[in-house]
Amino acid sequence: MKESDGVSNQHGRVITTDVFRADRRRFAMLLMERHGQAWMLGGFFLFIVALILGFAVDYRLFILAILLVCLIAPALLLLLYYNYGLKGDNFLNILDHRIEIAENSLLLYLQVKGEEEDEKEEWRCYDYHFSSFSNYTVGKDYVIFPMVKPKEGFIYLPVEAFNDQEDFSEAVKRISKRESNEDN
Numbered sequence: 104m105k106e107s108d109g110v111s112n113q114h115g116r117v118i119t120t121d122v123f124r125a126d127r128r129r130f131a132m133l134l135m136e137r138h139g140q141a142w143m144l145g146g147f148f149l150f151i152v153a154l155i156l157g158f159a160v161d162y163r164l165f166i167l168a169i170l171l172v173c174l175i176a177p178a179l180l181l182l183l184y185y186n187y188g189l190k191g192d193n194f195l196n197i198l199d200h201r202i203e204i205a206e207n208s209l210l211l212y213l214q215v216k217g218e219e220e221d222e223k224e225e226w227r228c229y230d231y232h233f234s235s236f237s238n239y240t241v242g243k244d245y246v247i248f249p250m251v252k253p254k255e256g257f258i259y260l261p262v263e264a265f266n267d268q269e270d271f272s273e274a275v276k277r278i279s280k281r282e283s284n285e286d287n
Contacts, residue, residue, distance in 0.1 A: 115206070117203050117205050118203070118204040118265075118273055118274045118277070119201065119202070120201050120202045120264035121201065122199050122200065122201045122214060123199075123201070123261060123263070124197055124198055124199050124200065125196045125197055125259045126197075127197070129245075129259075130196055130197050130259075133196075133247065133259060134183060134184065134187055134188050134193075137187070137247070137249070137257065138186075138187040139180075139183050142179055146171065146175070146176055150168050150171050150172060153167045153168035153171060154168040190255060190256060191250060191255050191257075192211075192229065192250070192254055192256045192258075193256040195211060195229065195258075196258070198213055199213075199214040200212060200214060201214075201264075202258075202260070202264070204274045204277055204278065206277070207233055208230055208231060208232050209231045209233065209236075209248075209258065210229070210230055211228070211229040211258070212227070212228055212229075213228075213229065214226060215227050231258070233277070234251075235250055235251055235254070236249065236250060236251065236258070236278060236279075237249045237251050239275065239278070244261060244262045244263065245259060245260060245262065246260045246275055247259060247260070248260065248278055248279075260275075
């Protein structure tokens, strides 16, 4: 049961999500969107040039194009994951967690399970003030809140983690500070 159930005051209530996480494919796509576009564009350009020159000039350039795809691209993806996927608090997005959005802060509760079967699971809390986020980006069924320096990570917030669309919209308004701008 959520803390926000049965509360009619929109401004004072805490919005709580279900337990969720970004799957591997979604997390990889988010990393590529946020940090890997220049690498992909540059690598694709080099691949096309080497492919065309391989057919037109020398077959060794065609082999270079194959090397770009088979050896260099996976190494660059590894560097992308190592430098950005593990940077800041990005790792929290792929672990089971829930989020509570209060008036001024976002509380992320990470689900920590014990090693033994009989151990009780615990929740570790990460507190983010709304000022620690920059302008959000909107996807098809999610919103990304980038963190400002020094962490430079992001928080992934999918629509399906909320009970209804109204809670999702209210959460985005609060985090992006639009609610305070409308009141003025």
